[in-house]
Amino acid sequence: MDIILSTDAIRQPLTGIGRYTSQLARQLVQHREIDEIWFSHGGTLLRRIPEARQRPAAVNWLRDGFSKYSPLLNAYRKIHSFGKAGSIRHLKNALYHGTNYYLPKFAGRSIVTIHDISVFTLPDCHREDRVNFLRKEMALALERATGVITVSEFSKREIIAQFNWPAERIYVTPLAGAGIFHPQPDTELTPLLRSSQLLPGSYCLSVGTIEPRKNLGALLDAYACLPLRLRRLFPLVLSGHSGWNSRALLDRIQRAAREGWLRYLGFVPDSHLPALFAGARLFVFPSFYEGFGLPVLEAMSSGVPVICANAASLPEVAGNAAAMFAPHDTNQLASLIAMGLENEEWRSAATANGLRQAAQFSWEKCTEQTLLAYAAALSA
CATH class of the missing domain: 3.40.50.2000 (Glycogen Phosphorylase B;)
Known part of the structure; x- marks a missing residue:
C-alpha cells in the first residue's frame, strides 16, 4: 500500500x-x-x-x-x-x-x-x-x-x-498506552519526581486539559469532602494545560492549593509523564465524555489503581479493572477516592486487574x- x-x-x-x-x-x-x-x-x-x-x-x-x-x-x-x-x-x-x-x-x-x-x-x-x-x-x-x-x-x-x-x-x-508507561520502583521514581516536589505513592493524580468536559468541578467537590488529614497526606495533583472556559476552575484550583491539598503542575512534558503516572497512589479520571480515554490505559499500564466515570467510552476502556461512578455523583466519587487511597486490599486487586486490562490493548x-x-x- x-x-x-x-x-x-x-x-x-x-x-x-x-x-x-x-x-x-x-x-x-x-x-x-x-x-x-x-x-x-x-x-x-x-x-x-x-x-x-x-x-x-x-x-x-x-x-x-x-x-x-x-x-x-x-x-x-x-x-x-x-x-x-x-x-x-x-x-x-x-x-x-x-x-x-x-x-x-x-x-x-x-x-x-x-x-x-x-x-x-x-x-x-x-x-x-x-x-x-x-x-x-x-x-x-x-x-x-x-x-x-x-x-x-x-x-x-x-x-x-x-x-x-x-x-x-x-x-x-x-x-x-505507550511502552514508556509501566510500573517503576520507588528508588527510580524518587529522583525523577524531585523536580515536581513529589514523592512516590504520596499523591492522587488526574491528567487532562482544564476545561468543562473533563468534569474537574466534580473532582474538586469530591476531594473537598474528604477529611483534611487525608487530603493533606495525599494531595490531589492535576496536570494539563488550561483550555477553553477554564477561569472559574483555575480559581478553585488556586484556592485548594492555598489550603494545602492540591498541586497544579500545568502542562507536563511527555518525558516526565511516565514517572508522574507511576508515582501516583491513585488515578482519577472524571470526564463526562471521551471518544476513548487514553489516560485510563496509561495509568493502568503504570500499575496505578484507577477510578473513572462510567460515561461514554470509558467502560469499554476500563473494563472491570476500575472503580466507576456516575459523573454527577460527587458523594459516590468521594467515597471511592477514600477507598482508593486507604483500602490496601482493593488497591492491590485494582493494580493487578488494571495491568491485565491494559495488556489487551x-x-x-x-x-x-x-x-x-x-x-x-x-x-x-
Whole structure:
C-alpha cells in the first residue's frame, strides 16, 4: 500500500489525538504491508515523521483572536485546505488518512479518523467557533471519505446515529498506552519526581486539559469532602494545560492549593509523564465524555489503581479493572477516592486487574486494524 498520513496533530502540547497520530506513524513506517508512506504536515509533504514542536505564541494569539470572526475562519479553512490539497495532488494512487476529523480535496481514496462527535452531542463543552469549524469539516470529510475509522464502539454507535453512516464502512481501532508507561520502583521514581516536589505513592493524580468536559468541578467537590488529614497526606495533583472556559476552575484550583491539598503542575512534558503516572497512589479520571480515554490505559499500564466515570467510552476502556461512578455523583466519587487511597486490599486487586486490562490493548493491534480499514477502502 501507498499511504499519505496526516500529521498536523503532532505538535506541542501533545493531545490524545497527537499521541494517536504519532504512535500510528511509528508503527506504519516499519510495517511490511506499507510500500511508500508520506506525511502530510500543513501544506508540506514529508518523508519523515515530523517532530512535535510548539506553535509560536503569536500563532496561537492570532488564531484565538480571529476565531471569533466567521469570515476570517472560513478564509483560513480555504487557504489551509488549498495548500494541503495541492501538496498531495500528484499522489492520487495512494490512500490519504486524515487522523484528526479532516480530509482535504483529493482525487484518490481517503479515510478519516473521527475520534468522537462531541461538537454535535455536547456543543456546550466547546468554544462556539470550534463547534462551527469542526461541524463543517466533519460533514465535508464524510462526503469525501471512502471509510471512517473511530476509536471505540461507543463512538461508532454515535457516528451511525448522527450521520446515518453505513456501519460496515466504520472501522473501530482501539488505542493503547505507550511502552514508556509501566510500573517503576520507588528508588527510580524518587529522583525523577524531585523536580515536581513529589514523592512516590504520596499523591492522587488526574491528567487532562482544564476545561468543562473533563468534569474537574466534580473532582474538586469530591476531594473537598474528604477529611483534611487525608487530603493533606495525599494531595490531589492535576496536570494539563488550561483550555477553553477554564477561569472559574483555575480559581478553585488556586484556592485548594492555598489550603494545602492540591498541586497544579500545568502542562507536563511527555518525558516526565511516565514517572508522574507511576508515582501516583491513585488515578482519577472524571470526564463526562471521551471518544476513548487514553489516560485510563496509561495509568493502568503504570500499575496505578484507577477510578473513572462510567460515561461514554470509558467502560469499554476500563473494563472491570476500575472503580466507576456516575459523573454527577460527587458523594459516590468521594467515597471511592477514600477507598482508593486507604483500602490496601482493593488497591492491590485494582493494580493487578488494571495491568491485565491494559495488556489487551497495543499499538500493534491498533495498526493491524487500521491496515484492514485501509485495505477495505482501497478495494471499495
